[in-house]
Amino acid sequence: MGRYKKATKLVRADLWAKAGGIDAVANELRKNYVFNKNPGYSSEIWSQVSLALFGEDIKKNRCWLWAAWTKNHKGLRDRVHLGTKESNVMTAVVPENRTEGTESEDKETSSSKEVADVTTRNEKKIDAMDVESNTDSDASDLEQSTDSEQPKSRHDVMMVQERESGLDIWRQCPKVRKTFYINMERKRWNKIKPHKGSSKLRQHWTNYMYDSFKEKNPCCILAFRYQHIKSPQSRKVNLPYLRVSAACTFPSCTAKYSFKLQEKPAKLDKTLKISVHQTGEIHHKLSDKKCRPATQLKRGKIAKALTNGPSDYFYTKLQTTPKEQLLAGNMSECLNKDVLKVISYEMRKKEYIHPDILKEISLMQTILKECDAKYFTLPGYVQHFTVNPFMVHMYSELGISILVHHLRTRVPLSLYLDATGGVVSKIPDQPKCVLYYALILSGKGQNTPPLPVCEMLSNDHSIPPITFWLMQFALHLTKYTHLTINKVETDYSWALIQSVMLAFNKEHIISYLNRAYECCTGKKTWDDSKTVLHICATHVLKAVRQSIKKQTDDEGLKDFALFAFARLQNASGMTESSTVFRAFCTLLTTPQNTERVKESRNLLESIILRFKQDTPEETIQSEDWETWIREQRNHEKSITGSSPFFAYFQQILKEVTEHATDETCSTDEDNPYFCPGILQVLFNTYLAIFPLWSGLLLGDLRRHESHEQDNLTANTSQQTRDTNCHIENWFRIVKHSILHSKKKLRPGMFIRKMHRSMQGRYTEHIIQHNLSQELLLKPLAPMNLLDQSKETWMRKDQERRPVTKSKFFSVPESVPVPQKDRIYKNVTKRKKRS
Structure with missing residues (x-):
């Protein structure tokens, strides 16, 4: 314990007298509008008040003013608040025909004197009540009530005055005893009991202590200040084994609690009885609501329960919270929505691979490629990624293999193309929203859902990025088969229509219409290598x-x-x-x-x-x-x-x-x-x-070759229209079954969820459609095509030979000389030999 400074009260008394009394200090604070400024320790207001009261600005005076204000010495803060309210009321009732001048100044001075007289009378009354309350402070078995008719402390007198002035409304807290016992189970005590040789309880002891405390006192929310375990070598015989002190966190509450466990718990004790003694009074304002901080242990349990969102958890807990805690403003059971949102964000943040959104996608692209062991030429799931404009192409070699198997059945195959929003959040510094595009195979009822073979995330919804995505997928598809897709069904979107024309048919919409007209009028036959485009x-x-x-x-x-x-x-x-x-x-x-x-x-x-x-x-x-x-x-x-x-x-x-x-x-x-x-x-x-929107190009197009064939097939049943219901069903599966109705996910989180779901859906599709069982082991191998061969120059990953300068731009070892004489001598020697 620290040494008690005996001269502290004398110094304070001298400062109060030097400042001119509590009335002068309160008036000066009121003039400087202390409620409208920041009353922190380093605020400028204390310098201004110090100059006005003492004539000098020194640290001792500033510290004294700040301490008197924050600790409410002699009711300074309440007196300033009360005087401000009364002055506002008096200025509000001034008649309209009153003029400014000396009369208004006299009225203000007289009203301030009346307020000062009232405050001095109340101060005397408060001091008298303090003396009476000190004599009765040992009556610990008496019950306390927040709405008692006869106030017994300074706080009660302030409460009565504030009630009469209409400043604050106090809560009707339940009645509790000042001395009571709390029970703690042996299992909980074993989790927090001190280690051998230690004088402190273990971690999370405050949660277990408060859980036992709120069963007897649901009003106060405790902040534990001190704890100590008696040492076995201690010579203090009467010292309890465990001492804990705590205080209520409500600003208006003066209740403090001391916990004591007299003897060390025996091994056979199933429950521990800890005595609790309260000093001060419980007073909670109606405007105050408090809750204990959610520590790591409780935070983890709450994070697991936030599956349906913070709002659902909050209202569920609020319904089961005891009414006594709600009446006292104790919200520890259900916390509040802001805290729950922070816990939910912390839980989501743990799932991030990288804090940066774009860096996370790049890392995930690399991870998925490294983890994919079953591939020939297209490893992973993310095949292309660009930053600005944001664009992610998502398809795998197994999805292409499934599509190739369907094409080889020689049954006309239709794919469905559309886009939806609301599933992925915006990219930082890019204003456009991100849409999810999908090109899917149709399903066959509830038990056989549709399957996407190619997906994309993009915030550029124009023809070039959509065309590039479809063309890149079509190029990879040609590595496995030369069969073409019979029909693509799209939404009524010109960006999708033009992109499909360019990617699959390599033609403009006008040339497509001309070719369709020639086919329907019997002038030409339909080219099987071209894809039919149809609008929903x-x-x-x-x-x-x-x-x-x-x-x-x-x-x-x-x-x-x-x-x-x-x-x-x-x-x-x-x-x-x-x-x-x-x-x-x-x-x-x-x-x-x-x-x-x-x-x-x-x-x-x-x-x-x-x-x-x-x-x-x-x-x-x-x-x-x-x-x-x-x-x-x-x-x-x-x-x-x-x-x-x-x-x-x-x-x-x-x-x-x-x-x-x-x-x-x-x-x-x-x-x-x-x-x-x-x-x-x-x-x-x-x-x-x-x-594009009629049944002209649906079904068998050979019916347009002759008029007789047209009349022959007119009476037969054939497809005359088609809709995009399959892809709408897929979007519903994505939003409700895969994402669980969560919206605006980070792109990395969305890609991970989709990749995890697609691996199982590929297997399900192979089994339900009786495809080759070899696809469960490994996808199809690509064909060796000449037009798909890569360039043969040196790759970047190979070691390059050391580059030197050209022969004639470098320094030679010796300067070359003409060889004319040498050649002549060799020729004469040959002639002599011959």
Whole structure:
């Protein structure tokens, strides 16, 4: 124990007298607005107050002022607070017609004197109560209450004054005894008992001690200050074996506790009884809420329980927290959301390979390659990684081998392409969000889910990065097979459409439309080496619906138009599509309800209701319509102007309009279906790319080779539309089954989760689809192709020969001389010998 300084009180008394008393100090602090500034130890406010009170700024005066304020000597802080409140109330009740001047100054001085008189009377009352409370402090068995009618301490007097002034509201804490016993189990004591020769308890003893304490006193949250174990060599006979001191952490609470264990626990004792004695009073403000810090032991248990997020854990614990603790402001059982978020972040941080997001991906790419032992040319899972723009290509050699096995079955294979967001967080210093792209194989029901063969993360959603990703995958695919993918289904996104065209067909959309038109009209056969591109029927129908809403408010007409458009989507030949579109044009562009309009309506209704009727004869078009329409759009450079399908349907509209003008109208009845704006929407956006969203290029394309073949296959069942439901199902699996509804993951965390899941899904797909069992052991070996061979120059990992300067740029050992004389002598010697 430290030595007691006897002259401390005298020095303080001299400083109080030198400063002019507590009233002068309180007034000066109030003038300097101490509540609006930082009252720290090094704050400038203490220098200003010291100069005003003592006339000099020295360290002793500043330290004394800071200690008097922080420790609330003589109720200084409460007096300043009370005076500030009363001055604010008095200034608020001043009449509006009062003028500034000497009268207001007199009023302020008189009010300050009244406040000073009140504070001095209260100070005398407080000092008197202190004397009475000191005589009754030994009554330890009496129960205490926070709302007692007769205050017995300085804190009670302050509480009554603050209640009357309306400054603070106090909690109704439960009643507890000042002296009680707590029980600790033997198992817990064995975990914290001191080692041999030590005088301190072991780690985490505070948690076990507080857990036993809160069963008897749920109000206070303890901060343990001191602990000591009696030494076996100690000569103090009456000294208890264990001494612990603690204090409540609430700022307004003065309760302190001392724990004592008189004798050393025997080996046969199952429970230990520790006596607890309280000094001071329990007073908790309603605005104060406290909780004990979550130490490492408790922190680990909480981190394991935060599987459903901090919010779910908080409300679950809050529901089971005893009401006595909640009434006292003790939130140690459930903590608070901010602390739980920090614990959750610490748990996630342990899973990071590197603090830097981009460095983590680079390290993970290297680790996955080093850990992959079953590969020929494509090790690992991350095949390509760039920083800006951020782009990660993810596919493996086993996924390509599965795709090759499906292609070798000679069954037309379809892949589905789309992107989704919200699964990966943004990259630092790059504003665009990151999307997850996937190219998948379709599933076969609930037990056989879809399987991605190629994935990508990118924050650049334009044609070049998507095309590069697909082209790199297609290039690696050609190392294993020359078979092409039959069809790729995409979303209604021009970036995806153009990228698929460039990556798989090496052509532009306009050349694709021209080739599709020649195939559908029977002029040429479809090239099997080309991939069919199709847009999801559901996405197109939704886009058309939103566009039609802007043209008409009639719900019946809108639904009828959508039904007719859906039948146009199901058209698998040019004859069927022209029949539906001709009737649709007649119905929407004729103002009067003529016979032709009625026939067109009946035809569309029969098609919508799927009545079995003979296909009407197609109206013979003029032979020069293609030449005419080509002349009209020679100057056009857009897809609409260059598409042959746009010209085809525009010619049909022209013929319908000519027939309508030539026909004599014999009725004045209006056509309820008249709405040419719907046709304008179709011409502006959809009819130019008709084969992309219709059934023209679905199924067996040999039906377009002849008109007879077209009529033969018209009655057979074949695929007329397709949707992207398989990839939407895959995105749902990723978000809910793999990521467990977690959003905005770090890219490295997302890649690790996907890689871990994909290894098992590859095995599941091989077993369910009865693929070659050899794939479970090792992927397919690539083919030795000449066009896939690498350059043969020296690799960077080989040792380079030491490079020297050229012969004529270096210093020779000797300067060369002409050899003319030497050659002449050799020639004469040969002649003599001969």
